[in-house]
Each structure stands twice: as structure tokens, then as C-alpha cells.
Amino acid sequence: MAPTDTISAPQLYLQSLSRWSAIEIAFWLATLLPFFLFPNYLSLASQIAITALFALSLDLILGYAGVVSLGHAAFFGIGAYSAGLFSKFVWGEPFSGLLVAALLAGLAGYATSFIICRFRHLTLIMLTLGLGLLAFEVANSAHWLTGGSDGLQGVRIRPLFGIFKFDLYGYTAYSYSLTALFLFFLGMRRLVNSPFGLALRGIRENLVRMPAIGAASRAHIRKAYTIAATVAGIAGALLTQTTESAALESISFQRSADVLVMLVLGGAGRLYGGLIGAIIFMIARDQFSGIAPQYWYFWIGILLIVVVMLLPNGILGGLSKILARWRRK
């Protein structure tokens, strides 16, 4: 037994797992580069940050708890429309809009989590797909409220803190989205290193063993799903606020599928996977659609096939393997 006033080796070890690495710090410093190097691309950078936050929320349930979802855009869309409608009918202050969007998306996540936590595998994929399609059609048919396929009109967002306007250059937008991404990333980083994060990994690694160690897996899954839905809703709200519009695309199956692709590309279950995946996906879309707008998914398809065949744990998984091999030498 170690004396109680010093830190024991196992404790130190667990602490070391969550220490910030130099690469991580470099990554976050690099997210500031667009301000200086690509000032014309700040709107794109803002959308990347928002998409990265969305992917991060999916990573919590898919990468950590092993709960696959093909309908995660439902929560993104709920957040997007909530923020839009709130600005239209209540007021355009952005932070309160975020809060409302988070609450509504979280509520939707909590409600559906009672179904989600009971199923696995293909059933779960079909369930989330079904729920996602449902959400889409609700938004589509409620034309009077959402504007249907025309999109939500009349979204007006007030300046941040009453000072910084959401302008065409995207300076405010990227600052806002990046700050939100960073803060929620910090929260998520804390979560995955917490006892709850360990429990989620336990669920992913072996759902059968969990009850045998006294764990109520379903309660854990419900909680994770609710948190993921909340964060997805915030991402959706950020998109509405920074673009001053909300469209059906935000709640579409395509968005659910895209975010899944990003996470798989980047590497699920490692926090940065969704971020890297979002960066690659969004930049590829921007570049390839410049070449041939209709066919750009062709290249994403190729990229996806190559990555899943050669790097089963995504790009980050592959990189960390190479790094580990290189360090051993």
C-alpha cells in the first residue's frame, strides 16, 4: 500500500493517458492559421469547425460506446431549425439560441435513447436510419414552420456580444465556431478520460461482460446518446447562426452518412478522428466540386475504400501505428 499523500504509480499512469501531447497543442495552434494564411476561406473554415464538432458528437456514441447511428443528422437538424426559429420568433442573440437548440436536441436525444439503448448492430443502424428519415420528413412537411424545401427564411442573428457582426468574410463565424469546437472538445476530452468514458469503452469492448461487473449499460448508453444529441444540436445551431439560414440539407440522410464517413476516414474512438475526417472531407469536397461539381463523391468513394481497406482504424489509426513503429526503432 502506498502512503496516502503521494501519487501512486497506477494513478500516475492513468493521469499520463490524458496528458496533452505536443502534437495536440500544435494541432490547435494550427487551427488559427486560416486567419493569417487563408483569410478568403474563413467561411469554409467555419463550416469545417462546425462539421468537426458534429463528427465529435458522433464519435462519443460510435467511437467510444460502439453505438452506430445512421440518423445523427436528426439532432443536427433539430439544433439548426431551433436556432433559426428562435432567432426569427424570439430574438437573434446567438448564445441564447445555442442554449435553446442544445436543450431541444438533447431532449429529442433523451427521448429516443430509451429505444436506442435496447438494440445493437443492424437493428440499431436501421432504427437510427428510420428515426433520421422521420425527422427529415417532419421538417419537410412542416412547410409553414420550416419553409420545407425552400429553407427557413428570415433568420437574423445579432452580433456576438452585441459587437461582432456575422459578416461575409466569415471572420466572426470562424472565431465563433472554432471557440465552440474547442470548448466542446475540452469537455469531450474530459469525458472520455472520466470513469464514464471508461464505462463507454467497456460497453464497446464487451457488452456481455458489463452486467457481470454490475454495470447498468443501458443507463450509460442513454446518457451518452443524450450528450451526443445535445452536442450535435449545438453544431447544427452554429451552422444556422453563422450562415443565417437553415435548410433541409441540415437534417438529411446525406448529412448523417457524410458524418459517418468522416469519422471512419479520420478514425473513430480517438477524439481527433472526427476532426481530421471533417477537415479532409470538407476540403476534398471544396476542391473536387470545383473540378467536377456533380461527381465529387466519386473521389470520396475512392478515398473511403482505400482507407477502410488499408487502414481499418482510419487515418489516425494508421498514423499512430506508423509512429509507434518508428519510435521503437
Next chain:
Amino acid sequence: MEAEVTEIVLSTRRLDKNFGSLVVARNIELNLPKGARYALIGPNGAGKTTLINLMTGMLKPNAGQIFLGGEDVTALEPQERVQRGLARTFQINTLFPGLNALEAVTLAVCERRNIAGEFWRNVAVHREAIEEAHDILVRLRLGDSCYQVTRELPYGRQRLLEIALALATKPKVLLLDEPAAGVPQEESGDIFEAVASLSDDLTLLFIEHDMHVVFRFASHIIVLVGGAIFTEGPPAEIAADPGVREVYLGKRKHG
């Protein structure tokens, strides 16, 4: 040979289970006194693992009841039974392949301490839980490989981790389903040594095919045949029972 009256910690009453027309448990009445070391033996397909699944709640019986410390737990979920002190290990490794031994046992300790839902603090702040997990690993001689990811642990150590995970729930009763299954005979002694060194208060029921091990570690033997209790008694009695020899010992010596 009857000992003085001791507290019964786990018992079953007229437990029945069938899968369609296949009867896997028939009228099973079992009483485990506190601190007992019971062996459950029987030929393959006798329903030994099924009985563990029934007692731990992984299977629901068609009829009968299960009592844990006097409480009827028949309707409780497996994790609720674990929280009340009934733990098990699995014949086929049922571990967390991607977690290392320290993480896995810490998780089990956190679940027992009701802090596994806490998501706003680093797990490393829970010093006592981590120490407890580490102590369990050291006790099972896993201390030097506790940072190794489970899937890379040698098989024998994975078997020990099975037991460590169960111990982390602080059980009153521990059901061990062939704890040394698949382990070379010279190592299986180590695993049972580790089991035997557990506290005297802990009530044990283990399934084991190796009769040397059974006679060495069990204080009482239950013979299960065709889903029903064939006979039970102290090792010497069971060894002398011609009926047992016929149904079990005569057919197979070492599992």
C-alpha cells in the same frame, strides 16, 4: 459430517429451465453456506454453465426461485444481482480486449462504487478506486502486466483477469466457470492457488473437470447429470460413490 448451522448465502428452490423440449435444469435445490468451497461437476452437457447462468440472471428460469442472502432475486437483472454480491467468471474469456488490465478492473471498481456515471472528472482523481483495482491485480499476480492491453496478455493471465474483474465487484458469492479452462495443467494449479488464497468469508462455487483439482480445493461436491442434481456430499463420499463413478468418473478422468 454435517457442520454446525451456518448462514446460507445463496440458494435455489425447485429451479427448472428448458429450451423447448430440452430440459437443462430440473428441480434444482442448492444451498451454499457462507465461506463454502463447492465444486460443481458432471459430464459435458449436464447443465453446469446453465445453472450459473440461471443463478446470475443471464438466463431466466421457467420455474423456481433464487435467493441471495435471504432475498428473492429471481426477478432481478444480472447487474442488480452483482450489486448485491453475486459475481461470476466465464468459461470462455469474456474480457474487454481493448482495455488494459488496470483500466478494466478500475472500471469494475468504479461501477461498484457508483462513480462510473461521473463524466466531468478524470478517472485518475479517484485514487482509492485505482489503488483498490491495483491491489486486486497484485493479489492475483497481475501487477507487472497491468498496463498491458488485455488482448495482448498471455492466455493464463487473461484467465486470472477474469477472476480479478469478478473480485472487483466485492462479491459475497463467486461462481467460477472452469477458471482454468484451456490452461496447461501445470499452470492450472496457480489459478486455483490464487482462488484458494481469497478471503475465507467468500463463498465459492466452481465448475472444474480435473478431479485432482476438485478433490484438492473443494469442501463439498455437487454432481450434476442431465440437468438434475445426481448427488452431493463431501469429496470423500463422492469419490466412494459407485453411482458417481459410473456416470462421471468412469467415463472421463481429466477434462
